[in-house]
Amino acid sequence: MSASGVHPHRLQERMSPPPERGTHLVLLGTRAGPHPEMRASAVSALVVDGAIYIIDAGAGLIQRFHEAGLDFGQVRSMFITHLHSDHIADYFMFFNVNFPLWRPETQQIPVFGPGRADLSGPGTSRTPGMPDLADTPVISPELPTPGIVEMTELLKQAYAFDLNNAIRTTRRPDGVPLAFTGETGRPMIVPQAIPTPGHAHVENPSPTMDPIEVYEDDRVKVTAILVHHPPVFPAFAYRFDTPHGSVVFSGDTTSCRNLVELASGADVLVNEVVAVDEAVAMYEGTALADTYRRQFLTGHTPLVSHGVPGAPDYVPGVGAVATVAGVGALVLTHLYPADGRVTHEQFLTGARSEFAGTVIVGDDLQSYDVSALAARTAASS
Numbered sequence: 001m002s003a004s005g006v007h008p009h010r011l012q013e014r015m016s017p018p019p020e021r022g023t024h025l026v027l028l029g030t031r032a033g034p035h036p037e038m039r040a041s042a043v044s045a046l047v048v049d050g051a052i053y054i055i056d057a058g059a060g061l062i063q064r065f066h067e068a069g070l071d072f073g074q075v076r077s078m079f080i081t082h083l084h085s086d087h088i089a090d091y092f093m094f095f096n097v098n099f100p101l102w103r104p105e106t107q108q109i110p111v112f113g114p115g116r117a118d119l120s121g122p123g124t125s126r127t128p129g130m131p132d133l134a135d136t137p138v139i140s141p142e143l144p145t146p147g148i149v150e151m152t153e154l155l156k157q158a159y160a161f162d163l164n165n166a167i168r169t170t171r172r173p174d175g176v177p178l179a180f181t182g183e184t185g186r187p188m189i190v191p192q193a194i195p196t197p198g199h200a201h202v203e204n205p206s207p208t209m210d211p212i213e214v215y216e217d218d219r220v221k222v223t224a225i226l227v228h229h230p231p232v233f234p235a236f237a238y239r240f241d242t243p244h245g246s247v248v249f250s251g252d253t254t255s256c257r258n259l260v261e262l263a264s265g266a267d268v269l270v271n272e273v274v275a276v277d278e279a280v281a282m283y284e285g286t287a288l289a290d291t292y293r294r295q296f297l298t299g300h301t302p303l304v305s306h307g308v309p310g311a312p313d314y315v316p317g318v319g320a321v322a323t324v325a326g327v328g329a330l331v332l333t334h335l336y337p338a339d340g341r342v343t344h345e346q347f348l349t350g351a352r353s354e355f356a357g358t359v360i361v362g363d364d365l366q367s368y369d370v371s372a373l374a375a376r377t378a379a380s381s
Contacts, residue, residue, distance in 0.1 A: 015365060017069040018047045023244035023370040025268065025331065028064035030362040032252075032272065032300075032336035034085050039364050040064050041086040042334045044249060044270060047074075048219040048242045054078040055238060055249045060364075061090035062097055068365055072101040077215055078189075079222065080113030080148060081251030082235035092155040095189055096162070099171060099180050102188050112214050112224070113148030114234040115193030120201045129202055131231045152191040156181050194224055196234050205233040206256050214238070225262040227253035229299045237262050245370035248327070252334065254299055255316040263325040267374040270362075272334035273318045275303045275342040275350065282337065300336075303350040319354030329358035329373040 018024035024047045029040030040060020045068070046053045052075045054061070065072070081087055095102075095109075117129030127138050129145035138144050146154060156163070167177040167184065180188035197209050211223040221241045229235040229252045237259050239248045245267040252272055253259055263269050276296045283289040297306060297315050307314035322330040332347055347361045358376055360368070 014067060015069045015367075017071065018367055018369075020050045023048045023242040023247070025247060025270065025368045025370055025373075026068055026070070027331070027333060027362045027364060027366045028068060029058050029060045030333045030335055030364055031338035032086065032274070032334040034059075034089075037338050039335075039338050041089060042252075042272075043090075044333065045070060046220070046240055046242075046247055048240075048244070050074055051076045051217075051219045053220060053222075053240065056081055056087040056251075057089070057091040057094055058086045059089035061094050064364060065094070068367070072098040073103050073107060075107070075109055076217065076219070077109055077222075078111045079214070079224075079236075079238050079249075080111065081237065081249065082229060082232050083114055083148070083151065084232060084252065087252075088151075092152065092159065095180060096159065099166070099188070102180060104178065104180075104186060104188070107188070108186055109189050110215065111148060111152070111189050111191045112194055112222075113191065114236065115147035115196070116150060117145035117147070117202055117233050120196050120234065129233070131202060147193045148191045149193050152189070194234070194236060196226060200226055200234070202231065202233040205230060205235070206253075206258050208257060211239065211262055219243075223262065225258045227251055227259050228256040229253050232299075239263070239266065242370070245374050247370055248325075250301070252300060254297070254301060255321050260321065260325045263322075263327055265326050267328045268331060268368075268370055269322050269325060269327040269329070270331045270333055271318050271321065272301050273303050273332045273347065273351070274300045274336045275346065276306065278342050279337050282341075303342075303347065304353060317350065317354050319351040319359070322351075322355045322357065327357065329360065329376070330355055331360045331362055331368070333362040335362070 026045040028045055029043035031037045031039035041058025042056045043058050043061045044055045126132055167179045171178050177184050200207050206226045206228040211225045214224045215222040223239045224236045227235050227237045235251055237251050239262050247268045248263040248266045250271040274296045279296055280289055280293045283292050301318045302315055303317055305317040305320050344361050351359045
């Protein structure tokens with residue numbers, strides 16, 4: 001809390017948007033997991049010469065987007081790394097509540113994300129797209145792992161009451177019904193599943209592969225690659241190449257060859273991070289402690305390396321990943337724990353212990369000029 005008693009995230013007025021020229025990274029949400037905190041969930045925006053590209057849609061996207069002073073009419077596309085709730089909670093409602101700001105004549109927004117896991121690869125699991133686990137029920141067995149396309153259709157059905165009311169009342173420009181879901185013309189959003197290699201599946205979620213070309217316009221070129229976030233499949237990292245620099249978003253992943261390949265030589269790597277020992281300590285004395293330690297080390301990126309390099313159980317820390325990838329600057333986001341028990345300085349010191357470049361510990365509503373970050377790194381090298 002500030003001296004005035006007002007939490008710094010509770011703004012009294014909107015922030016100024018990034019300048020119209022350049023590439024700017026805007027961190028809209030920086031906490032990990034579905035646990036409520038003052039930070040919003042995992043959400044970022046990349047603003048390139050005024051055009052907006054959104055990465056993930058965790059809880060808080062709707063409010064933080066507005067607070068950041070961003071213009072919905074400038075949104076060009078959205079990219080979902082994976083379908084965990086802290087990355088998709090505000091997905092459908094972000095478009096629903098911004099419907100009055102949509103520019104239907106010129107604005108159609110592709111949304112890229114994972115496809116159906118049960119349709120990928122030759123996996124042997126009895127629950128296609130999910131690992132087998134004894135005594136565990138299957139929710140919606142007819143469609144246990146919907147992808148971005150199926151999920152969007154199901155959400156449209158779930159919100160049908162609200163949507164049907166809207167096109168009969170307030171959302172009738174000049175008396176003509178307008179539905180962002182496409183029933184009355186061009187849809188606002190077009191979900192698209194990113195194809196995965198034939199040898200990738202839930203039991204082989206991040207095989208060595210070439211980056212996939214996902215999207216390109218006059219401002220950016222976006223490529224994606226599978227990363228390692230078991231038991232989730234597919235899970236993607238994204239690289240944005242712009243006239244002013246390159247930015248990679250790791251999504252949720254432990255260290256893997258694919259992420260290093262995608263991030264090689266990038267100006268900025270925006271990477272998730274878990275302070276493993278402090279996170280496990282939250283569950284000490286419970287049956288969850290060992291489970292969480294395994295999850296943090298096998299499916300996430302630890303703040304510092306664990307184990308001995310070369311040993312089978314070695315897990316590189318976030319700074320070590322950035323060093324191997326040869327990136328210019330490292331931005332930490334998707335922080336865990338994010339409740340203050342790990343301080344800003346501890347996150348910073350941990351990452352810097354294995355990375356000599358610029359390190360930034362992210363916070364909601366921070367904005368960075370990518371060219372300036374790249375120049376700062378070059379000047380310090």
